[in-house]
Structure formats: structure tokens, C-alpha cells
Amino acid sequence: MSDQLGLYRFLARFKVFKRSYIAKVMAVAFLGTHVPLLVLLLSFILSPGMALGMTLRVLLITLLATLAGTVATLLALHHLLRPVTLTSKELQNYLRSQQLPDLPTEFADEVGTLMANTSQTLRKLDELIHYIQNYDDLTGLPNRELLRDRVAQACLAETAPPRLVAVLLIGINDFVEVSHAWDPETASLLIRSIAQRLENTVYPNNIVARLEGDEFAIALIDIPSFENVIKLAQLLLSTLAKPFSIHGNGIHVTAGIGITLEHLSDRNGIDLLLQQAHMALHTAKQQGRSRYQFYSPEITAQLQERMLLENELYGALDRQEMRVHYQPLIDLQTGEIRAVEALVRWQHPTFGLVSPGKFIPIAEANGFIIPLGEWILRTACAQNKAWQSAGLPPIRLSVNLSARQFEQADLVDRVRETLQETQLDPVHLELEVTESALMNDMGRSINTLNDLRNLGISLALDDFGTGYSSLNYLKQFPVNMLKIDRSFIHDIISNPDSAAVTNAIIALAQNLNLGITAEGIEDEGQLTYLKTRGCHEGQGFYFSRPVPPEAIAPMLTQALQPSS
Structure with a gap:
């Protein structure tokens, strides 16, 4: 490149031309155009007389000098323009191949x-x-x-044997809901604070990365022991559980961690590790908050089954594969049927009866729970009206509302339209909501509950005792019924803690003049315990499993017959 800048470099040595590229060009142009004239002038000066031959000679010399000067000028200008053309060439090379330029930087002109x-x-x-x-x-x-x-640079050196690598994939629980609760700037600052906290928690030789959204990855190379990975996962979870102070607001988050370990032998293995860690993270989040989960082949099988069920779930309503079964709620003092709870079942032509525990979480995650919940409500209300039209005694119908349904802005209108469409008296409908669904936005939740109550329906707080269970919150919710979660009823006889919680919930409901229903009653001992404590209603396999609507009718008919 230096050879191509010879003339430019030569002229740059002269002080007068050093800082002006225009001066270089003008000097070359001046010399090139005036050399012929100077030669002609010199010829006249040196010649004593001008004969014809001499005149021709002068003209020939002038012509040759002019041609030579023009050629020399063009060549000189060509060389002077080399810096510009080289700069253009280097720009083109960078755009094509991202090759950095090798241009001189010692010249001071333009x-x-x-x-x-x-x-x-x-x-x-x-x-x-x-x-x-x-x-x-x-x-x-x-x-x-x-x-x-x-990771590849650290693990895939040509002479190094395969090295054990651990990848921890960290995901923030319910981050979408958390970010929606704050303005975008606060959500961004929260992500930055999480990143900083992760960096400060791990060792300098660990690799921390942000993959997307609320997901971060940590790669550990040359792990001393399996226990070190567990300790780090526990430390990360406890560290992230501490409140973040953003603009004076204390923001609480929890996380899940998916972990995978593998000896890395090729670059493609890194992508496989991330994929496995992502599957493990999904499982960890399903288990609850602040959980970590190691990858195993069984997780892959579970996720493949989940994907298959999700694909089939989308068309289940159109294919009329969904069924509504009903479980009686019994008056524990008289043994009479007081209500029935509508519970959805999926009868798949290939998989058979799919457990709600498998497809309900999928429906909650992908939003299918909204059309499914509306279908359940409409079907159950129509069925209750059909029982009444058949002369059976009116009973309360209890229908679950999912958290996604409860968040709908037009929920009250949809319930009102369903009651009008099915001609069911609102007094015979009860909607169940969970504590967690109400806590996302307390003010909005209370307004929605009041609007539902104004329709004439009753409200039940489902799974009570497993969430916030605060007396202060409970006093604000306009509910009619508390439902004790089955996890307390299951070991109420053998576990003093479950018994104490159940007794407290019953006493609380009695003091607030609320109805109380116990879920999951399975034996005589549980029934006797609840009766003696004053629990109003109960449901569970001890009385009846969820059954098709045609099996409920005989139960209600029997209730009409006088006892002998």
C-alpha cells in the first residue's frame, strides 16, 4: 500500500504541502499545464532568430511538451487520488468481509x-x-x-480431554405479571439488578449470560463436586428471593433453576446442554417457587407428552371430547346433597380419559383455559336448569373460575350472558376462585367479586389455607364460602398441624358467618372429625367420585323420596 502512495508521500515532505491536499493537487495541475509554456518561452529565449524551420521546430517541441505535460499531470493526479480510492476500497472490503482497513494515519492534511x-x-x-x-x-x-x-474456548482445546460442564438456567417466576405491575423502566432496572446480583454471587471464572427475557444462564467449568452445583443453586435461589429496591419500591421475585451436567466434547454439545437445562427449568417451575431441578431423560419424555397433549387439546372442544362430571357436596349434619361441583374431564379417542392434572396446567399456560372455562360454565348451568325442568330439587351448582378467566375485563358480562342464555336463576350458581387469583390486583379483585355478587350468585374461596390466608384480606373479599384444601383433610387424624389449621379455618368461617366446605373426605374418621368441629359441607370419594350428569339425577331423585 505504501508504494501506491509514493507521490502523495513525497509531496507531503514539503512544509507548504504538508497540511493541504488541495495544495498538492493544485501544484501538480499548475506544473503539468505550465511546463509546455515554460519550454516554449525558454526556446524563444535561447534562439537568436526564427526561421521557418525554427518555427516548426518550436511548434513541434511545444506540442510534445504539452503532451508530455498532460500525461505527467494525469499520472500525478492519479497518484494523488490514490488515498481517496484506497479509502473507498477499504470501505468496500469491510462491508463485504468485515476486514479492518490498513490505512496510514501519519498524514495531517484533509x-x-x-x-x-x-x-x-x-x-x-x-x-x-x-x-x-x-x-x-x-x-x-x-x-x-x-x-x-x-464455553467452547474453555472446553474444546485440541489437546484437552472432554471436560465436565454444568449449565444452570435461571428463570424468574411469573415475570410477565411482575413486569406488567410496574412501568417499563422499573422492569428494565429489575432485570439489570437481577443480572448484577447473579454476577456478584458466582465466581469470576464462571460464565454468566442473559439469554432472553427473564432467563439467565451460568456455565461452570471443571466442577469440583456435584455438591458444589447444588450449593450454588441454593445460594442463587436464596439471593434472588431477597427484595430488590427499585426507585424506593421493594420488589420481591422468586426463581426456578434447571441444571444439566455433561462432559463436553464438541461445540454442538453446548446447544444440547442449554436445551436440557431449559427442560429442567420448565419442570422446576411446575413444582413451585424457588425450586431447582436436574435434567433427566424422563423430563424429555414428560415434555414430549406435554407437547403432544397441547396439540391435541386445541381441537378437543370442536371434537366434543370434553365432558363435565359432577361431584356432590354433602351436608355433613343431615347427609343431604346441598350442591354439586362441575369438574371437567377429557375423553380422548386414543389416550382415553386424560387426567385433569395433566391438561389443566397446559390449558392455563397457553390460554385455552378461557374458552374451556366458558364452555364448562355454560354446559354446567344448562345441565342444572335441565335437572330443575325435569322436576328435581334445585341445588347449588359450583363452578371453578381459573386465574386467567378472573383477569378478563368482561368476566361479569360473560357470566350474566350465560345465566340469561341458560335461564338459570343466579341463586343456584356458585363460582369458586382461589386466593392467588385474587391477590394480583386487590382493588380490581374486590370490585369484580362485588359485581358478581350483585348478579345474585354466591362466591367461594377455593383451596383456602394454601395461599395468603390473611384475616385482613379475607374481611375485604365478599365471599360466602370457604373451602378447606384437601391437603389438610388427607392427614387430619394423624397430623396435628393439619388438624390445627383445619380447626382454625372452621372457627374463622364461623366467626365471619361464612359457609365452610371440606374437600377430599375419604373415610369415616375424617367425616366424624369434621362433623364434630362444625364443618357445614364436605365432598370427596367417601361420598361419591365425580360422575356423569345422568348419575346425579338418581341421587337427587332419591333425595325427593320420603325416608321410611
Whole structure:
């Protein structure tokens, strides 16, 4: 490249031309155009007389000198323009192949500044592009690509044997709901604070990266022991559970961690590790908050089954595979049927009867629970009206509302339309909501409950005792009934803690003049215990499993017959 800048470099030695590229060009142009005239003038000066031959000679010399001067000028200008053409060429090379330019930076005139600035700008641009491609712009942490590169560099040296790598994938529980509760700036600051806390928790040789959204990855190389991974997972969970102070607000979050360990032998193995850790994270979040889960092949099988069920679930209503079964709620003092709870069942043509425990969480996650819940409500209300039209005694119908349904802005209107469509008297409908569904937005929840109560229906607080269970909250909710979760009833005889919680809930309901229903009664001992404590209603396999609607009718008919 230096050889191509010979004339430019030569002229730059003269002080008068050093800082002006225009001066260089003008000097070359001046010399090139005036050399013929100078030669002609010199010829006249040196010639004593001008004969014809001499005149021709002068003209020939002038012509040749002019041609020579023109050629020399063009060549000189061509060389002087080399810095510009080289700069353009280097720009094109960078755009095509991201090859950084090798332009000189020692010249001080305009074109020298152009070359130096071009070289410097492209280098800064290259650094910026490298940063954008390899780092997360919000947290400054490496992204997925840089994580892969760094793990590969650490583990895949040609002479090194395969090294044990652990990948911990951290996901914030319910981050969408948390971010919606705050403005975008606060949500971004929370992500940054989480990233900083993760970096401060791990060792410097561990690799921390942000993959996307609320998911972070930590790669551990050369793990001393399996227990070290467990201790780090526990430390990360406890660290993230501490409140974050953002603009004076204390924000609480919890996380789940998916963990996988493998001897890494090729670059593609990094992607496999991330995939396995993601599956383990999904399982950890299903188990609850602040949980970690190691990957196992069984998790892959479970997720494959889940994906298959999810695909089949979308068309289940159209294929009329869903069924509503009903479980009686019994008056524990008289033994009479007071109500029935509507429970959905999925009768798949290939899989058979699919457990609600498998498909309800899927429906909750993908939003299918909203049309499914509306269908259950409409079907159950129509069935209750049909029983009444058949001359059976009116009973209360209890229907569960999912958290996703409860968040709908037009929930009250949808319930009102369903009652009008099925012509069911609102007094015969009870809607069940869980504590957790109400706690996302207390003010809105109370308004929605009041609007539902104004329709004439009754409300039950489901799974009471497993959530917040605060007396202060409970006094604000306009509910009619508390339902004791089956987890307390299951070992109420053998576990003093379950008995104490159950006794407290019954006493609380009595003091607030609320009805009380116990779920999951399975034997005589549980029934006797609850009766003596004053529990009003109960349901469970001891009385009846959930049954099709045609099996409920005989139970209600028997209730009409006088006892002998």
C-alpha cells in the first residue's frame, strides 16, 4: 500500500504541502499545464532568430511538451487520488468481509485525516458490532452466542480431554405479571439488578449470560463436586428471593433453576446442554417457587407428552371430547346433597380419559383455559336448569373460575350472558376462585367479586389455607364460602398441624358467618372429625367420585323420596 502512495508521500515532505491536499493537487495541475509554456518561452529565449524551420521546430517541441505535460499531470493526479480510492476500497472490503482497513494515519492534511478517521471509525464500528452481536444491550452480560464461544474456548482445546460442564438456567417466576405491575423502566432496572446480583454471587471464572427475557444462564467449568452445583443453586435461589429496591419500591421475585451436567466434547454439545437445562427449568417451575431441578431423560419424555397433549387439546372442544362430571357436596349434619361441583374431564379417542392434572396446567399456560372455562360454565348451568325442568330439587351448582378467566375485563358480562342464555336463576350458581387469583390486583379483585355478587350468585374461596390466608384480606373479599384444601383433610387424624389449621379455618368461617366446605373426605374418621368441629359441607370419594350428569339425577331423585 505504501508504494501506491509514493507521490502523495513525497509531496507531503514539503512544509507548504504538508497540511493541504488541495495544495498538492493544485501544484501538480499548475506544473503539468505550465511546463509546455515554460519550454516554449525558454526556446524563444535561447534562439537568436526564427526561421521557418525554427518555427516548426518550436511548434513541434511545444506540442510534445504539452503532451508530455498532460500525461505527467494525469499520472500525478492519479497518484494523488490514490488515498481517496484506497479509502473507498477499504470501505468496500469491510462491508463485504468485515476486514479492518490498513490505512496510514501519519498524514495531517484533509485526505490524511480522511484515511485516519476512516480507519478509526471502522475499528470503533467493528467493536460496536461485535458488542451488539455478543452482549445483551440491557445488562451488558454475554448473550447466547458469546456464552457458546466462551464455553467452547474453555472446553474444546485440541489437546484437552472432554471436560465436565454444568449449565444452570435461571428463570424468574411469573415475570410477565411482575413486569406488567410496574412501568417499563422499573422492569428494565429489575432485570439489570437481577443480572448484577447473579454476577456478584458466582465466581469470576464462571460464565454468566442473559439469554432472553427473564432467563439467565451460568456455565461452570471443571466442577469440583456435584455438591458444589447444588450449593450454588441454593445460594442463587436464596439471593434472588431477597427484595430488590427499585426507585424506593421493594420488589420481591422468586426463581426456578434447571441444571444439566455433561462432559463436553464438541461445540454442538453446548446447544444440547442449554436445551436440557431449559427442560429442567420448565419442570422446576411446575413444582413451585424457588425450586431447582436436574435434567433427566424422563423430563424429555414428560415434555414430549406435554407437547403432544397441547396439540391435541386445541381441537378437543370442536371434537366434543370434553365432558363435565359432577361431584356432590354433602351436608355433613343431615347427609343431604346441598350442591354439586362441575369438574371437567377429557375423553380422548386414543389416550382415553386424560387426567385433569395433566391438561389443566397446559390449558392455563397457553390460554385455552378461557374458552374451556366458558364452555364448562355454560354446559354446567344448562345441565342444572335441565335437572330443575325435569322436576328435581334445585341445588347449588359450583363452578371453578381459573386465574386467567378472573383477569378478563368482561368476566361479569360473560357470566350474566350465560345465566340469561341458560335461564338459570343466579341463586343456584356458585363460582369458586382461589386466593392467588385474587391477590394480583386487590382493588380490581374486590370490585369484580362485588359485581358478581350483585348478579345474585354466591362466591367461594377455593383451596383456602394454601395461599395468603390473611384475616385482613379475607374481611375485604365478599365471599360466602370457604373451602378447606384437601391437603389438610388427607392427614387430619394423624397430623396435628393439619388438624390445627383445619380447626382454625372452621372457627374463622364461623366467626365471619361464612359457609365452610371440606374437600377430599375419604373415610369415616375424617367425616366424624369434621362433623364434630362444625364443618357445614364436605365432598370427596367417601361420598361419591365425580360422575356423569345422568348419575346425579338418581341421587337427587332419591333425595325427593320420603325416608321410611
